[in-house]
Amino acid sequence: MDVKVVVLNNSILGWIKWYEAAMWDGRFTEVDTETIDYAAVARGLNCKGISIRDPRTLREELKTALELEGPVVIDITTAKRKHVSLRMIQRLWPHIRESAEQKKRK
Numbered sequence: 875m876d877v878k879v880v881v882l883n884n885s886i887l888g889w890i891k892w893y894e895a896a897m898w899d900g901r902f903t904e905v906d907t908e909t910i911d912y913a914a915v916a917r918g919l920n921c922k923g924i925s926i927r928d929p930r931t932l933r934e935e936l937k938t939a940l941e942l943e944g945p946v947v948i949d950i951t952t953a954k955r956k957h958v959s960l961r962m963i964q965r966l967w968p969h970i971r972e973s974a975e976q977k978k979r980k
Contacts, residue, residue, distance in 0.1 A: 876977070877945045880936075881912045884952045909951075916947035926950045933969065940973035 885908065913923030924939040924946060926932055932950070939948045 875945055876943065878940055878948065878973075879916075879946070880948045880950065882952050883910065883912060883949050884954050885909050912947055912949040916945075916949075922946040924948050936969050937973065940969065941976070 913925040916923030922942055926935045
């Protein structure tokens with residue numbers, strides 16, 4: 875199965891923190907985490923796991939990771955924020971789409 879999972883890792887359980895902010899007046903319960911290496915977790919489950927930590931190499935490393943065969947978890951460290959914005963995801967989308975199109979042509 876040729877599945878790619880991109881984790882925008884800001885060390886916060888974002889959806890849960892958003893929900894708690896909205897529903898519980900900002901009273902948070904264990905939503906800020908230590909750094910979790912999702913790439914290492916993937917490798918432990920016999921998948922490929924790639925960690926991207928340096929924003930200067932993001933495009934090249936993401937392109938390389940998306941070209942790998944089989945299931946891949948791509949763990950991208952982001953700045954610690956309250957949430958990951960839709961704009962961040964939209965910036966990655968062209969690279970993901972381009973990789974998918976290249977694979978179709980092979």
